[in-house]
Amino acid sequence: MKIAIISVSDKGHELANRLKEKLDMDSTIIKCDLYHKNVKEHFPILFYEYDAIIAIMASGILIRSIAPLVESKVTDPAVINIDDNGKFVISTLSGHLGGANELANKVADLIDSTPVITTSTDVNKKLGIDVLAKDLYLRIDNTKEILFFNKAILEGREITFTLNPNRNFDYLFDYLRKVTLEIYVLFSYSSDVDTDEIHVSLDGHEMVLKERKIVAGIGCRRGKECKFIHDGLKKSLDDLKILPSRVNMLTSAEIKKDEKGILELSEKMNIPVRFVEIDKLKLFESCDVAKSEFVYSKFGIYGVCEPSALIMAGFDSKLIYKKTSYDGVTIAIAVSK
Incomplete structure (x- = not known):
């Protein structure tokens, strides 16, 4: 999930900074950007560039700002509203499909506040x-x-x-x-x-x-045993609350096509594995992919697990789990549109 946090007061800005520090540590948060003041200018951009908006401001300001932008529960981003003191975290828009309810609960836990959910089923x-x-x-x-x-x-x-x-x-x-x-x-x-x-x-x-196609991208040190790769993947899937039987594919770069640990993992989990050509990885561009100078110095590509997952998940896919390291293993997970 890509999140924008926008605040209007100095107190709200302080809360935004504290919240960003916590969200940046969450592998399910692909990026988290801060915006301050100028809400009329920012909201039309945030509404279409982010999966979720956290608005630290009075509800009246928020509602007037997003009212002209609201279109559909299918396409609208998640919007949650927090008061300057951080007492209440209100799921305001796109509670279900957009994930505002889940995000409100997550944020409330992080800042020790009360989540407010109003959807009737919940x-x-x-x-x-x-x-x-x-x-x-x-x-x-x-x-x-x-x-x-x-x-x-x-x-x-x-x-x-x-x-x-x-x-x-x-x-x-x-x-x-x-x-x-x-x-x-x-x-x-x-x-x-x-x-x-x-x-x-x-x-x-x-x-x-x-x-939707779920693809787990894997990077690892040469000769890494299947057990350690499996442990890293399991931790990542547990964070996302995804069962292994829901994963459609494992993937890595073609330089790993003879990596015994990855091949054994594919067989063990009964999930097909596909390896992405180096040329495709060299040409792939995404602002969400973390670049590693170390990987580039060795293989001429800036990353393995994130770009491999995004390529194999298909056009317009997105990361739902950014590159996370587990003792010589890196895991990233992407989902198709």
Whole structure:
């Protein structure tokens, strides 16, 4: 997640700096930038350049600033509002698909404040269909049906998930077992459903949840044992609350194509591994990729795990876990649009 923190007062600016220090330590936060004052100039840019905006200011200023920019729950960034004293963290816009509710809870923990969540499914302890889709990195084909299904869930009605019987959906079953919010689901199976899709239906209403491709990029020192690579990947997936069965691909640079530890990991986890050509890595450009002069001096490329993950996840993919080191192993995770 790429976050912008904007403040208007000196006190708010101090809080913004403290919060940025904490967020920068979080591998799931790809970048965090600070803005101060000039809200009318900044908001039109922040709204389209960041996944989330943390506004430390009075709610009136915030609402007037974003009102002309709001378009859709599908495209709007997450917006949370914090008072200057940091007492309350309010999920203001795009609570589910944008992740404002989750971010509000995260920030509240970091600054020891009270999160304020107002979405009806959450306050009634129900699992919204859009929350499930976001948590499991599923794309919703017909977002207009979200309201119908969430209303049905609020009413305690049973919805049907139709799955392909030849696909491992352990990640879905495990998620539903662990989630503390209520949802009543009947499972059915059909070979007519694509293996990367979950069909949701009730009373003639239908939507398709389609898996976005999750790719784990791996870098490691020569000869690193499978166990250590596995440990690093597991820690990264745990941070994201992603089960290994949800990962679609492992990847690294072609210079690692004979790396025994990576090949063993692919076999052990039953996840395919693909290696990216050096020429592609040399040409790849992204402002979100961390550049390593050490890697460049050895291989002529500025990075392995981040660019490999982004390339294999496809055009317009994004990092959801920045390069993180684990004793000679680096892990980065990207997801397709």
